[in-house]
Amino acid sequence: MKFFPHKTLLVFALGATTFSLADELEEVVVTADFRASELMTNASSVSILGELQMQERGAQHLEDVLSAAPNVSWSTGASRSRFVQIRGIGDLEQYAEPKYYPSVGVMVDDLELGSAANAGMLFDVAQVEILRGPQGTRFGASAHAGIVKINSNAPTKEFEAMLRGGVGNYGAYNYGAVLSGPLGESIAGRIALQQNRGDGYVENEYKGSNDSNKFDEVTGRGRLVWQPNDSASYELALFSFDAENGYDAYSLNNDRYTWSDQPGKDSQDTLALSVKGQWELGASNTLQAVATDLNADLGYSYDADWISPEVCEMNACSFGHDTAQERFDRDRDQTTFDLRLLGGSESMARGDWRYAFGLYGNQSSETLDYAYPSAWYGLYQSVSDYETDRYAAYGELEYAFSDALTLTAGLRLERFEDEYRDSNGVAHAGEDDLYNTELSLQYSFSDNVFGYATLALASKPGGVNVAASSQYAFMSPDFQGFMTGKLRFEDETLLNRELGLKLRALDNRFELRGALFYATRKNAQLENWMWDDAAGLWIGYLDSNSDSDSYGLELETSFDATDAIEVFANLGWLETQVDDITTFDLDRWEFVVKEDRDQSKSPGYQYNAGIRAVLPAGVSGVLEVEGRDESYFGYYHDGKLQSYDLLNASLSWANDSLRLNVWGRNLTNEDYATHGLYFGADPRDDFGAWSNQTYYQLGAPRTYGLDISWWL
Template identity: 25%
Template sequence: MNQSRPISPISSRRLKRLPLALMLAGCAGWSHGYAADETTNTAEPAAATKAKADDAHLKTVTVTARRREESSQSVPTPISVVSGQALESQRVYRIQDLQQLTPSLNVAYMHARQSSISIRGLGNNPASDGLEGSVGLYIDNVYLGRPGMAVFDLMDIEQLEVLRGPQGTLFGKNTTAGVINISTRQPTFTPERSIETSVGQDGYFQTKGTVSGPLTDELAGRFSAYRSRSDGDIKNEYDGHDLNGGSREGFRGQLLFKPNEDFSLRFIGDYNEESSSAGTRVLTSTGPTINGVNRYESRAAAAGATLVDGSDRKVNLDSDQRVTVHQGGGSVEANWKMPNDFTLTSVSSYRWWDFTPRNDDGLNVPVSYNAGVSVEDKQWSQEFRLASPTGGAFDYVLGAYYFGNKLDNKSFTYNGPLADIWNGTPAGALANTSSVGKGHIETNSFALFAQGTWHLTPKLDFTAGIRGTYEEKSAWVNRNAPVGGAAVTGAALTARNARYGAYDSGDLSQYSASPSGLLNLSYHFTDDVLGYATLSHGEKSGGVNLTVGTAPTAGADSLLIGTERANNLELGVKSTLWDNRLQLNGNLFWTEVHGYQTTAYDDANRVQYLTNAGAVRSRGLELESILVPIRGLTLNLNGSYNDVRYTSYKDAPCPPEVSFQAGAPASCDLTGHQVVGASKYIANANGEYKWNWDNGLQEYVTASYAYRSKAVGTVEDSAYAQIPGYGLVNLSTGFRGDLGQGQWDVSLWLKNAFDKTYYTTLWSEANGGYSGLLGSERTLGLTGRYDF
C-alpha cells in the first residue's frame, strides 16, 4: 500500500478555462507571510509596488492577542501570525491546511463533523457533539463552538493568529491548549474591488470576489463571495466515480458605521454551504492476524467483499458517500472610545450549523447502507470588555462573557442483508434492521474576567489575569427500538437488543465552576530583545456523550465526561536583530493536563465515544524566524519539538492485537505512550524572491517545505494505526503589474510537488481494521487576480 496513483495531466477541457481565468483576475504569489508580511487590500501603482520590492526590512505586525492592538513582538506570549496575503499566496484556503505554516499545530480533519484542532498535541477529540474543543476558534471576536464551523474557505482574511498555551483569562471559552484568532477585512471608506479565479487538476475550480467602499460619509459596506469545486482524487472501483471532491460556496456581508474616530459599529452576516464526498476514507490496514486468522479479511471474504489498496487512492463502496453542511450567522461589534480614553467593546452574535452525512461501510457488499450522525447546532453569545488607557504605570482589560448553545443530533444505522456476517452476530440479529437514536444538550456559560499589567520599571512588566466561569449543561440521550429484520429469538434477539435495544438516559446534568489564571513577567533586555516567563492555568468544562454506546450496561453516568485542567509554564524570548532584518523568537514550555479529554472506539458497539484519559504531559521547544537577507528575498523558518505523553492512563482501550486475543484484558495501561495525533518534530520552511523588470513588471518565485514526524493514529496506539512522517514541497511563480486603475497578478503553482502519499488522520474501523484520510495529491494550477 505504498504506491501512489500517478498524476494525470490537465485535461484539454480544463485548459480551455485558463484564458478565461487570466481575463477575470489575478493571483496570489507567495508573500512573505507571518510577522514579516504587509497586508495590501487595494491596488497600488507601480511605484508603490517597486518601493515594497526595494524594502529590505521587516514590517511591524499588529495583533489583538491581549484584546487591544499591540505589536506582535511586544506581546510576551508565543504567537504565530499569518497574514491574509500569505494565506492567498500559499493557496491555504482551508483551516485544515494551517498546519503547513505554523509550529505545534495539528488539524485532524475528516469532514466538518469529524474534525479537531490540537496545539502542542492537546485537543484531539473529534466528533465531540457534547463537548467543546480544547483549542478556542474565534472569527471576528466570536467563539465557534464546533470546529466544523470553521471548515469553509478562508475568504477575505486580514490576519490569523495562533496563540499557544492556555488563554482562558482573555479568550473565554475552553482554551486549555490555545487559540486560533481569525480577523476578516473590514469595510473601507476607500473603494476596493477584487476578483480571483483558480483552476487546477482533478477539476479544481475556485472563484472569489470582494467589493468594498463607502455608502455614505459615515457608512461603509463590504461583500465577499466564493465558490469552490473539485472532482475528487479517490477512485471508487465499484462504479468508477471520483470521490473526496464536491463544492463549497458562501458569502460574507458587512456594514461599518463610523460617525467619528471614537465610535464604530460593525455588522457581519455570513452563510456557507458544502455538498461533497469529503471524508472518504481509504483502507490503511486490516489489523492483526492472530492464530492465522485476520478478522477483518476473513469476515470481508465471508461477505463476498473485495478489498482494494487504499494507498493507490482507491475505495470499493456500493453506497453513497456524502456530507452536506449548511451554516451561517451574524454578529454586531461596537467600539466606543470614551472621553476618559477608556474603550468599551460589545460583541453580540448568533450562529447555526447543520450537518448531514451519508456514509458507506467501506465494503462493496450490502452490510450497511448508511450510518452516521446528523447534527443541528445553534449558539449565541454576548461579551462586554472595558480597556483602560495605556501609557501609565498600570493598564487593564476587564469584562463579562455569556455563551449559550443548543444542539440536537441523530445517530442512525440502516443495515443490509449481510450485516450479521460482517458483525459476527447470529443470523438474523442485525440483517435488514435499522436503528435511530437522538441526543440533546443545552449549555449556558457565564464568566467574569480581568487582566492587568503593572509597568514596574521602563523595562520590567508584570501581568496577572483571572477568569471565573460558571457553566451548566443539561442533556438527554435515547434510542428507539430497532425496526425491520426477521423475527428472532434466543441469541439473535439478545445480540440485536445489545446493539440496538431501546434506551432512555433520562435527564442528565453537569454544573461546574472553573477558574483560569495567568502570571507573567517580561523584561526588555534591549529595545529589540524581550524575555518572558509565564505560569498559567486553564480549565475546560466537561461534556456528555450524545450516543448511547455502553450506557445500557455501564449506566447513564458513563455518558458524562469530566473537566479537563491544564497547568502551563513558559520561558521565551522575542528578538528583532540585524537592523530589523531578522526576527528570531523561541520558547520552552511544560504543560501538565489532568482529566485529558479524548476519543476512543468501542468495537463491541461500533461507536466512537469520549473519555477522560487520565493525565498528560506536553513539553518542548518552539522556534520561529524571519529573515530578509537581501532586497526582495524573504525567508521563514519555524519548527517545534513536542514530547506529549500520557503520564497516567490505566483504563485505556486496548488495541485489536491485544483485545482480539483469548483472555484479553478489559482495558490496557497506556501510561508513557505518545498522545494520539501529536508529531514530535514539526518543521516549516518557505521563501520568496521578487524582483522588478524595467517595464514595470514584478516577477516572483516561491518555495515551501513542511515536515511532520510520525504520529500515533488512534488513541489505543495500535501498531497498525501509526501515521508515518512526511514532507511536502509547494512551488509557485508569477508576475504582477499595473493595468488601468488596478493591479493584475497571475501565478502558476504546484502543491505537493513530489506527489507524496501521506495521511492526515486515521480512524478505527470494525473488526480491527483502520482507515485514513489521504492528503491532497500533486496538484498543478493557475490563479489570476485583479485588484482595482
Template identity: 25%
Template sequence: MKTYKLASIALCVATALQTNVATAQETQKKESVLEKITVTAQKRTQSIQDVPISVATLSGEQFESIFSGGEDILALAVRVPGLYAESSNGRVAPRFYIRGLGNTDFDLAASQPVSIIMDDVVKENVILKSFPLFDIQQVEVIRGPQGTLFGRNTTAGIIKFDSVKPTEDFDAYGKMSLASFGTINIEGAVGGGLADNLAGRFSFLSQQRDDYIDNAFSGEDEALGGYDELAWRAQLLFTPIDDLSMLLNVHGRDLDGTASVFRANVFTKGSNDLNQNYDRDSVFYDGNLLSNGFDNNPQEYENLGFSLKVDYDLRDLTFTSITANEEADGFSLGDVDGGAGSGDTSIPGFIPFTAVTQDKMNDLEQFTQEFRIASNYSDALNWQVGSFYYDSSFNVTSIDGFFGATTVFHENKTWAIFGQGTYDVSDKLTITGGLRYTDDEKSLIVGDQNVNGFALVIGAASVQDYDPINVQDEQVGYELSANYKLDENSSLFARYANGFRAQSIQGRDVAFEGAPSVAEAETISSVEFGVKSDMLDNSLRLNAAVFYYTVDDIQFSAIGGGANSVSLLNADKGSAYGFEIDATYVVNQNLVLTGGYSYNKTEIEDNSLSVFPCGANAEFGPNCTVTDPMTNDNRALINGNPFPQAPETIFNFTARYSVPMGDDGEFFAYTDWAFQGKTNFFLYESVEFQTDNNFEAGLRIGYENFAQNYTVAIFARNLTDEDNVKGAIDFNNLAGIMNEPRVIGIEGKISFF
C-alpha cells in the same frame, strides 16, 4: 443551487470591475528589513515582539498560497510550529491541536480544547469551526491556556481569524484559479464608503471540484471526491460620532460535497506502509445499497450567522459589546468500513461486516454575548474586565444501516467574568496578571432510538430508555506573565497560566446499544519561557519559547474497538514539554526566508487506564499489532503513551525569490514545505496506526505588476504528490484516511484602489 452561485459571483465581479475609482500605486523600492507585525492577542494592537505569549501569524502571500488549490481550513495543519489539524468528516468538523493538546472525538457534539475565534466571535461547535477562509487580514495562533482576555476559555490555545474590515476608502479585488480535477476557485471583495459615516464590504468565495474517485464496486466513474461550496460575508461599519463604531457582520455558507473517503485494508498487519489495496483514484463502496438513496459518502451543510460589535470610546475607557448568533444544519454519510461486502465476499481485503453511518446535525443555534471595558490610560497601569455568556443547543441523529436512527439533544450554557491588568514596572519590565471565573452547564436528552432499525426487527436490539444527563462545574483560573526588554530589539518573557475544560457528554454510542458517557472537567497548569529578538540590522527575527504543562483528569476519547464505540474517559494526568522556534530572514531585497520548528513530547500518566484496541473485545483479540501491554480481557494499557494525533515534531519553511521586471513589476518564485514527525493516531500504540516523516510542499511562480495591481501565477499543491496517511478507522479492518492528491493550476488576481 449552482445558478444562484454563479449569479452571486457575477454580481460581485461586475460591481468591482465597473467601478471607476482605480488608483495606480507607485512602485516602492524594497528594503532589506523585516515587516512590522502587529497582533491583538492581548485585545489591543501590539507588536508581536512585545507580547509575553508564544504567538505566530500567517497573512498575505504566505496565507494565500496555502489555500490556492481549493484547500479548506485543515490546510493550516503543520504550517505553524505546534499546530496540527485533522478530520474524519471531510470539509466539516475539523479537529485542532496545539502543543499536542486536542480531541480526536469525531462526534458532532465533541468539545475541543483549541478555541476558534473568527472576527471576535468564538465558534465552539465543530461544524462552525470549518467556516471557509477568505478575505482574511491575518491569522494568529496563540499557544497555551487562554481565558482572562477572551470570552471563551481554552486550555490548549486559540486560532484567531480577522477578516478585512470596511473603510471609507474604496478597494476591491477579484481572484480566480483553474486547477486539476476541474477545480475552480473564485474569490473577491468590494468595499468602501456608502454614505456619511457608513462603510461597507462584501466578500465571497466559490470553490468547486469535480468528482475524481471511481467506485469500482458499483462501476461508477468519478463518483466521489468533489465539492461545491459558496461562502460570503457582508459587513457594515457605522460611525455616527467619532467615539462610536458599530460593525455588523452577516455571513453564510452552503456546502455540497463528499465526506471523508475511507479506504479498507490499506495496511498489511505488522506494517504501516500502504499496500496494494490502496488506489488513490478508486474505492469499493456498497454504502449506496444501505443508505436510502444516498450514495458515495455525500455531505451537505448550511450555515448562517451574524455578529454586531460596538466600540464606544469614553476617553480613558473603551466599552465593547459583541453580540453574535450562529445557525447550521446538514449531514454526512460514510461508508465507514471503506469497502464492499463482508466476510469471504468482501473487497478489498477481509471486512467482517458492513458499516455505513449517517450523522445529521439539526437546528444548531449558538448565541454569545460579550461585554468588555478596557482602560486607555497613558499611565503605567492598564486593565480590562469583561463578562461572557454562551448558549448552544442542537440535536444529532445517527442513522446506521443495522441499528436504525437515534437522536440525542445537546445543550450547553456557560457564563464567565474575567479581567486582566498590565503594569509597567519600568521602561524595561512589564508585569501582567489575569483572573477568570467560569460556570458551565451541559445536558443530554436521548430521543427516539432504533427507529425502523433492522436490528430491532430481528430482536438483536431493543428500544432503550435513558434518563437525561445534566452536569455542571465552576472554576477559577488565573495567569501571571512578565516581559523584560533587553534592548530596543529583544526581550525575554515568562508566563504561568492555568484553566479548565468543563465536563463533556458523549451520546453517540446510544445509536449502537451503548450508554452515554461523561468525562469530568480537566484542569491545566502551564509554564513557558521565551525570547523574542530582531537581529542583524533588523533583517532576522527569531522568536522561541520552551514550555511545560500538566493536565489533571485529562479528557480523552476511546474510539474504535470491536464495537466502534466512542467513549469519553479521564486519565489521571497528561503532561507535555517542548519548544517552538519561529524565524524570518530578509536575506536581501529579493530573497526572504521563513522557518519554524516545534518539538512536543506528550505522555499519558495513568497506571490502570486501558482501552479496547483495533477490533478487540473481551472475547476476541486485536486485528492490528498492538505494542502496549495487554490485559487478560484484550484491553491495551496506555500509560506512558503519547497523546493521540500529537506530532512529536513539526518543521516548516518558505522561500520567496523575486527578480525586478522593468520599473513596475517583478517575476517571483515562492515555495513552502511542511514536515510532520512521529504521530500516533489512537490512545493505544500499534505498528499500523502511526506515521512519521510526512511532508507536503507547494510552489508558486508568477509575475506581479505593481502599477496595474495584478498578479498571474502557476501553482502546485502537494507538489511531489505524496500519499500521506492522515487518520484511520480501526474497529473493523485496517482502514486509512489519506491526504489530497497533487493539484496544479493557474491563477490571476487584480486589485482596485
C-alpha cells in the same frame, strides 16, 4: 492598495516591478487579545499567516496553511481538516459527541465556530492568528489549548473592488468578488462572495465517478461599519457558509480508489450575525460589546462498510459484507454576548497600569438525528438534545514596574451548565465552576529584544459521553461494567509554564521568536474507542481518568539575506506522555492498561522552511519544504501516522492591478496520512478476512493551479 499584514512589504504583495525586501518594516499586529499588540511584543507564542502566504499556497481553507505553524497539527475524519491540535491537545474527530468547547477554538472575526469549523475558508482574509497555549482569561474554555482566529478584511474608506478566480487539477476551480468602500461620510461597507469547487482526490470504482469526495462550498461575508463621531463606532457583520461536500475517503487497499455503494457527505449550512459597538468614555476608558448568533445545519454520513456487493462477487468473502451508512444530522444554535471595559494607560512606562473587565455569556443547543441501518445488526437510531450555558466574569490588570518590566495578572470565573436527553430515555444534567488564571512577566531588554515568562492555569468543563450514554442499554455486560462511571467525563485542568524570547538583529534583517513550555493536564480528556463485538457497537467516549504531561519548543525565524531574498524557517519540538489509559485491545481481545503513552496526534517534530525571492519585472517566487514526525492516532491500538516531507512552490507576476500566481503543493506527490483507523474491515479471504488492519485517510496528493486577482 490592498493591505497585507505581513512582514513582506505592500509593494511585494502587489508585485511592483522594482522592490527591495529591506525597504521598510511593517509591524504585524495580533488582535486575539483584549488590546491589539505588535507580534514582537506580545507575551505568547503566536504565528501570523498573512494574506500573501495564503495566496502563494493557493490556499482555500484553513487546512492549507496550518502546517506553516510549529506544533500545530490537525485531523480530517471529514471532508476538511476541521479538528485542530496545538501542542498535542485537541479533538481528533466527531461522531455523536457535541463539540461546543473544543480544546482549540476556531473563530472567524467575532464568531466562535466550534464544530462548524469546516467554514474556515480563506477568501478575502487578512490574516490567520494562531495562539499556542491556554488563552483562558480572554476566551475561557473556548481556547483551552490555544486558538485559531481568522480575520477577514475590514471595510475600507476608499472604494475598492476585486475579482479573483482560479483553476487547478482534480477539477478544482473557484471564483469570487469583493466590493468595499464608503457608503456615506461615516459609513463603510464590504461584501465578499466566493464559490469553491473540486472533484476531490478519490475515484469511486463502483460508481464510476471521480467526485464522491468532492468540495462544493459557497462563502459569503458582509461587514458594515458606522462611526458617527470620534468616540463611538458600530459594526454589523453577516456570515454565510454553504457546503455540499462529499465524504468517501477510506479504501480497503489504502489508496485513492474506493468501492463504496453509499458514499457519504459532509454538508454544512451556516448563517451567523454579529453586532459590535465601541464607545470611548473619557480619555482613558473604552467600553466594548459584541453579540453573535449562529445557526448551523450539519450533515455527516459515510458508507460504514466501505464496499459494494460487487467486491464479494469478484473475491471470496467470509460471511459476506454488511450494508450500512451511518448518518449524523445536526441542528446547532449558539448565542454569545461579551461586554468589556478597557481602561488605563495606552503606553506602559514606569508606574503606569491598565485593566480589562468583562462579562461573557454563551447559550448553545444541538439536536442530533442519528441513524445506523445495518443488514447485520438491524436499525439503530436515536434523537438527542444537548444544551449548554456558560457565564463568565473576567478581568486583567497590567502594571509597569519600570519602563522595561511589566506584570500582567488575569482571572476568569466561569459557570458551566449542561443538560442531555435522548429518545432512548437517557438523561443527564451537570454543572461546574471553572477557573482560569494567568500571571505573566514581560521585559524589554532593548528596542529589539523582548522576553516573557508566563504561568497559566486553564479549565475545561466535563460533560456527557453522549454516544456511550445512548448506547449503554445495548452494550454487552462486560462493556457495561467498564463504562459504569464513565458516562460523564470530569473537568480537565491545564497548567502551562512558558518562557519566550523575541528579537530582531542585523539592522532588522533577522527576526526570531522562540518559546519553551511545560504543561501538565489533570483529568486529561482523551478520546478513546472500543468495539463491542457481541452488540455490534463502536463505543466512543472521552476518558478523563489519567493525567498527562507535555513539553517542547517553538522557533520561528526569518532572515533578509539580500534586498530581494528572504529565508525563513519554523520548527516545533514536542514530547508528551499519558500516565495510563485503560482500553479494549482489539488484538488481545481484552481490556488493557497502557502506561507512559504518547498523546495522539503529537508528532515529535514539525518544520516549515523556505526561500522567498523578488525577481525583476514584477516576478516573485517561493520554494518551501514542510514535514512532521510520526504520531499515534489513537489509544485502542498502536497504529501510527508515518512521518512525511512535502515540497511546495509558487511563482507570481503582478502589476498595479493584476496578479497571476502559479502554485503547487506536495510537488513530489508523496502519500501521507491525516487520520487513521484500526479494526477488521476487509471481508476478502485473500486479504486476511476481518483481520485487524490500519486504514488511512490520505492527505492531498500533488496539487497545482493558477489564480488570477484583478483590482478594479
